[in-house]
Amino acid sequence: MFFFILINNNSNKMFFLFIMFFSTLISISSNSWFGCWIGLEINLLSFIPLISNSKNLLSVETSLKYFLTQSLASINFLFMILIKFSLLKNFNMNNIISIMMNSSLLMKMGSAPFHFWFPNIVEGLSWMNNFMLMTWQKISPMILLSYYFNKNFLIFMIIMNLIIGSLGGLNQTSLRKLLAFSSINNLGWMIFSIMISENLWLFYFLIYSMMIFMMISLFFLMNMYFMNQLFINNMNFFIKLNLLINFLSLGGLPPFMGFMPKWIIIKFLLINKFYFLTFIFMMTSLIIIYYYIRIIYSSFMFNYFKMKWMNLLMKNNMLLINLSSFISISSMILSTFIFM
Amino acid sequence: MLIYDIWFLFIYMFFLGNLIFVSKNKHLFVVLLSLEFIVLSIFFFFFVLLIFIDYDMYMLMVFLVFSVCEGSLGLSILVSMIRSYGNDYFQSFSML
Numbered sequence: 001m002f003f004f005i006l007i008n009n010n011s012n013k014m015f016f017l018f019i020m021f022f023s024t025l026i027s028i029s030s031n032s033w034f035g036c037w038i039g040l041e042i043n044l045l046s047f048i049p050l051i052s053n054s055k056n057l058l059s060v061e062t063s064l065k066y067f068l069t070q071s072l073a074s075i076n077f078l079f080m081i082l083i084k085f086s087l088l089k090n091f092n093m094n095n096i097i098s099i100m101m102n103s104s105l106l107m108k109m110g111s112a113p114f115h116f117w118f119p120n121i122v123e124g125l126s127w128m129n130n131f132m133l134m135t136w137q138k139i140s141p142m143i144l145l146s147y148y149f150n151k152n153f154l155i156f157m158i159i160m161n162l163i164i165g166s167l168g169g170l171n172q173t174s175l176r177k178l179l180a181f182s183s184i185n186n187l188g189w190m191i192f193s194i195m196i197s198e199n200l201w202l203f204y205f206l207i208y209s210m211m212i213f214m215m216i217s218l219f220f221l222m223n224m225y226f227m228n229q230l231f232i233n234n235m236n237f238f239i240k241l242n243l244l245i246n247f248l249s250l251g252g253l254p255p256f257m258g259f260m261p262k263w264i265i266i267k268f269l270l271i272n273k274f275y276f277l278t279f280i281f282m283m284t285s286l287i288i289i290y291y292y293i294r295i296i297y298s299s300f301m302f303n304y305f306k307m308k309w310m311n312l313l314m315k316n317n318m319l320l321i322n323l324s325s326f327i328s329i330s331s332m333i334l335s336t337f338i339f340m
Numbered sequence: 341m342l343i344y345d346i347w348f349l350f351i352y353m354f355f356l357g358n359l360i361f362v363s364k365n366k367h368l369f370v371v372l373l374s375l376e377f378i379v380l381s382i383f384f385f386f387f388v389l390l391i392f393i394d395y396d397m398y399m400l401m402v403f404l405v406f407s408v409c410e411g412s413l414g415l416s417i418l419v420s421m422i423r424s425y426g427n428d429y430f431q432s433f434s435m436l
Contacts, residue, residue: 045410063417064417067414068371072358079381
């Protein structure tokens with residue numbers, strides 16, 4: 001039906017894709033911090049060929065910026081590992097070395113104080129590369145974060161992530177940058193879920209990557225990069241409906257699939273008495289839902305221009321649209337049947 | 341103690357390398373050189389550390405292999421930038 005990752009012009013990229021998957025496994029399953037660093041290095045080495053294309057000015061600049069930030073972060077990470085190994089002989093996590101290690105990992109993820117490269121790079125990549133960047137590249141820094149984190153520092157970072165992710169997306173017209181800021185916001189939720197339990201993080205991460213996959217596959221099939229491309233007259237109504245469902249699911253509105261991980265995280269927030277943090281989580285989610293609804297409402301009501309020919313891939317792929325809408329709507333109810 | 345004075349050298353070298361990395365330069369090549377300087381300072385640190393704990397230098401070799409790989413990746417990105425832009429000035433970035 002559709003093989004997104006296999007639709008590549010170059011079969012060398014399959015090789016680098018495989019190495020990228022393998023590098024994450026190296027990083028999260030290593031015995032020592034040095035093995036973790038090796039996994040992060042191989043990740044960088046294998047992701048750069050996937051995104052660089054020397055015939056295109058935009059992708060040269062993108063791969064350059066990505067390389068500079070990620071290499072700085074991983075070399076800092078190694079230095080802090082060595083300092084930790086040589087100067088610290090206990091396992092107390094509330095010290096400055098854990099702050100430095102967490103900072104370098106947050107820079108690798110594109111989290112809040114170090115997020116300035118993230119919307120720029122997401123703007124310069126194609127949709128499939130964006131999907132890899134937003135989902136798979138976050139796995140190994142997250143899990144490494146869960147091994148040695150400083151609770152107070154991370155709570156401050158969570159607040160910054162949420163606020164920057166929600167307020168940064170308000171003035172965007174590019175769909176890629178919108179999803180980038182949404183990704184930064186969801187990073188805040190994910191970092192908190194790491195502090196609770198890794199199993200909870202895995203649950204949030206899987207549902208988040210499924211939602212991002214549905215949205216990115218829709219945008220990829222329609223070849224849409226900007227918001228004014230949503231106002232097409234002869235776009236099928238069900239595609240717009242699917243867009244509505246997926247956006248609201250990503251924002252975390254109740255009947256849809258995206259509400260469930262946020263619900264569980266709120267429950268854990270309230271059990272651990274993080275009341276002010278719950279307030280910030282709620283309010284920033286509200287801002288995000290505001291600008292999603294603004295996009296979809298405009299897309300339903302305004303039809304500016306009529307295309308002479310539409311993308312034929314959509315007409316043969318209505319199964320994907322219907323399937324993703326069905327999953328997004330009914331997951332919450334069907335999940336109660338699983339755990340019966 | 342004499343041993344603890346050497347930590348200042350490593351932290352100083354590392355900090356200076358980072359400072360040059362984040363400073364405003366005209367060329368991209370200076371940034372890559374500062375990255376290699378940080379790698380050099382970590383190499384020195386690793387070397388002294390492994391001597392103090394009487395450990396063989398295998399880990400150092402593995403570190404060197406990966407750092408050199410990263411350096412060569414940086415150089416290949418520099419080459420691709422020069423092939424498309426014509427120079428490596430930071431001012432020629434107009435896309436992002």
